[in-house]
Structure formats: C-alpha cells, structure tokens
Amino acid sequence: MTVIGYDQTRRFTTPAGVMTTLASPTLGGATRPLWRVEMPPGGAGPTHTVDTEQIWTVLSGGATVRLGADDVRISAGDSLVLAPDLERQVTADATDGLTAIVTSAAGSTATAGGNHIQPPWAA
Numbered sequence: 186m187t188v189i190g191y192d193q194t195r196r197f198t199t200p201a202g203v204m205t206t207l208a209s210p211t212l213g214g215a216t217r218p219l220w221r222v223e224m225p226p227g228g229a230g231p232t233h234t235v236d237t238e239q240i241w242t243v244l245s246g247g248a249t250v251r252l253g254a255d256d257v258r259i260s261a262g263d264s265l266v267l268a269p270d271l272e273r274q275v276t277a278d279a280t281d282g283l284t285a286i287v288t289s290a291a292g293s294t295a296t297a298g299g300n301h302i303q304p305p306w307a308a
Contacts, residue, residue: 187215201275226279234297238267238289240266243259243262246281250275
C-alpha cells in the first residue's frame with residue numbers, strides 16, 4: 186500500500202488548464218495513472234487522439250466533448266469512456282469550467298498535429 190500525500194502530487198499547467206497527477210507508475214508505483222483535470226470556463230484542449238482507453242468522471246462543471254464529428258455533453262456525476270484512437274476535443278462549460286478525474290493505461294501516448302507525446306501527468 187502506498188499513500189500519496191497532496192504535497193507529493195505533480196501539477197502541470199497547459200494552455201487548456203491544470204493537470205494534477207494523483208497516482209502513476211512514477212508516483213506511488215500505480216499500474217494506472219490517475220489525474221485531475223481543471224479547466225477554466227470556456228477552456229478548450231487540442232484536438233487529439235490517445236492510443237489507449239481513457240475514462241473521465243466529471244466532479245464539477247461540465248464540458249462538450251467533440252468525438253469525431255459528434256458532440257457529447259458531460260456534466261457533474263457523468264463518466265465518459267473513450268475508446269483508443271478516437272479523435273476528441275474537450276471544451277469546458279463557458280460559465281462553470283470543468284473539474285474531472287481521468288485514468289488511462291500506463292504508457293499511453295497522445296497525438297496532436299502529427300506530434301506523439303506521453304503526457305507527463307500520466308507518466
């Protein structure tokens with residue numbers, strides 16, 4: 186068993202918001218990364234894909250998630266299971282923003298604009 190204190194979490198500020206690593210292979214030895222996403226009102230992430238399944242659970246606020254050509258609305262209490270390699274873009278509510286908890290498989294990579302990265306909050 187590993188306890189990860191709040192002071193041990195890692196915060197990453199992106200143009201879309203703040204990602205806080207709560208547990209990961211390099212933080213507590215977890216087999217699956219777990220992070221909190223905090224997006225300001227109207228904040229939008231890039232259009233991208235992730236090569237593994239992701240699960241988002243909305244804690245507060247909400248978002249519109251563009252999945253390919255379709256828009257899906259998620260609100261507090263909703264969970265969204267995203268299939269691997271599905272193009273997506275998350276846009277936070279214009280008034281309430283978005284706070285969510287997200288998990289994916291360890292070692293997953295994201296692709297945006299032809300660039301492949303392992304998001305540091307999931308490492």
